[in-house]
Amino acid sequence: MRADPRDRIAGVPILAVRGFFNAVGGRLFSEARLAEELGLAHQQAQALLARLLADGYVEYYNQPTLGSTPELDGPWRTTIKGDALAGGGSEPATGIGPRAGVPQFPLVPQGYDRELVDQRMAELLAQLDRERQHASQLGQAAWSTLVKAERERDRITGEAAEAAERLRSQANHDARTTIDSAHAQAAERIKTAEEQAGQLEHAAEAALAHARREQERLGTEAVQAAEQVRSQAHRDARELLSRAQDEAESAWQKVSRERMLLQAEAEGLATLRQATVEQLQRMYTPLGLTLVNSDLALEANDKDGRVESDQLEPPGTAGDAEYVEAKRPPRPGTKGSRNSAAT
Numbered sequence: 383m384r385a386d387p388r389d390r391i392a393g394v395p396i397l398a399v400r401g402f403f404n405a406v407g408g409r410l411f412s413e414a415r416l417a418e419e420l421g422l423a424h425q426q427a428q429a430l431l432a433r434l435l436a437d438g439y440v441e442y443y444n445q446p447t448l449g450s451t452p453e454l455d456g457p458w459r460t461t462i463k464g465d466a467l468a469g470g471g472s473e474p475a476t477g478i479g480p481r482a483g484v485p486q487f488p489l490v491p492q493g494y495d496r497e498l499v500d501q502r503m504a505e506l507l508a509q510l511d512r513e514r515q516h517a518s519q520l521g522q523a524a525w526s527t528l529v530k531a532e533r534e535r536d537r538i539t540g541e542a543a544e545a546a547e548r549l550r551s552q553a554n555h556d557a558r559t560t561i562d563s564a565h566a567q568a569a570e571r572i573k574t575a576e577e578q579a580g581q582l583e584h585a586a587e588a589a590l591a592h593a594r595r596e597q598e599r600l601g602t603e604a605v606q607a608a609e610q611v612r613s614q615a616h617r618d619a620r621e622l623l624s625r626a627q628d629e630a631e632s633a634w635q636k637v638s639r640e641r642m643l644l645q646a647e648a649e650g651l652a653t654l655r656q657a658t659v660e661q662l663q664r665m666y667t668p669l670g671l672t673l674v675n676s677d678l679a680l681e682a683n684d685k686d687g688r689v690e691s692d693q694l695e696p697p698g699t700a701g702d703a704e705y706v707e708a709k710r711p712p713r714p715g716t717k718g719s720r721n722s723a724a725t
Contacts, residue, residue: 392433394420396467399434403460403468410443412456431458439464462527469520 389396402419417427434440443459460468 391437391439392430393426394422394430399430399439400467403439403464406460406468408460408465410456410459412458415456416458434464437463439467462531466520469517 387395387397391399398420402416405419413427413431416422416431417424420427420430422430431440435442438461440458441461442457444457
């Protein structure tokens with residue numbers, strides 16, 4: 383495979399790439415070795431390796447090859463196209479010193495033996511021609527193999543595209559079938575759900591009507607019960623009021639009787655006091671004026687208090703009057719009076 387010395391791959395001269403491929407010799411290599419051999423930075427080596435992979439010069443290969451392993455040497459190797467590029471010529475020599483396999487010419491007084499040099503040059507030129515022919519044959523064979531491989535790749539790609547198209551069509555058909563089936567199932571489920579919803583709606587309406595009737599019945603019973611309770615409460619209230627009035631009337635009568643008894647006792651005491659004053663007047667004549675005056679004042683106060691008491695208290699009954707009269711002490715001068723006996 384011939385290459386233009388001015389061509390570059392990812393910015394790297396193609397002759398340098400060819401020399402690297404020749405040095406590799408079909409064995410595995412790594413990105414680090416590629417960068418080291420060509421004097422590239424890490425990013426430049428990555429870009430070159432990506433371009434060689436895209437152009438089909440190298441491939442990712444994780445199986446061990448003769449004299450190398452992926453773990454130690456790397457996972458990359460040259461393809462048929464890369465071997466064809468490497469077969470276009472050997473890597474140019476970079477040193478100026480003697481190389482292994484190069485014969486050493488004997489020194490002569492004039493410098494070197496020209497016949498031996500010419501003979502060796504002729505042999506080297508013949509060997510170079512043979513190597514070029516061999517490399518050309520290898521390049522042509524590699525190119526032919528590459529063309530066949532590309533044709534095979536195109537055929538395989540076409541068959542894969544046809545198979546993919548068939549699979550896509552079959553998938554579309556299956557998808558449409560599945561979608562139609564899903565739509566039918568969804569429609570059936572929707573219909574069933576609507577029927578169930580209708581049944582539930584009827585049941586709910588019936589339950590609501592029953593609940594309303596029950597509410598009306600309970601409301602009527604509650605009103606009747608409330609009316610009964612209210613009537614009973616009114617009756618109980620009237621009974622309690624009547625009982626309270628009776629008790630109040632009884633208590634008032636009792637209080638009236640006790641008040642009249644107290645008045646009768648007060649009158650008896652006043653009468654007794656009057657008799658006592660009269661006796662004292664007769665017994666102590668010098669003091670009679672003072673006693674009479676004091677008694678008159680007391681009697682006046684007593685009358686004023688009795689009048690006010692009579693005005694505030696309600697009149698008593700006939701029985702009360704009789705009771706007061708029986709309990710009243712005898713008046714002075716009457717039968718049984720101490721004052722009359724003393725007099």
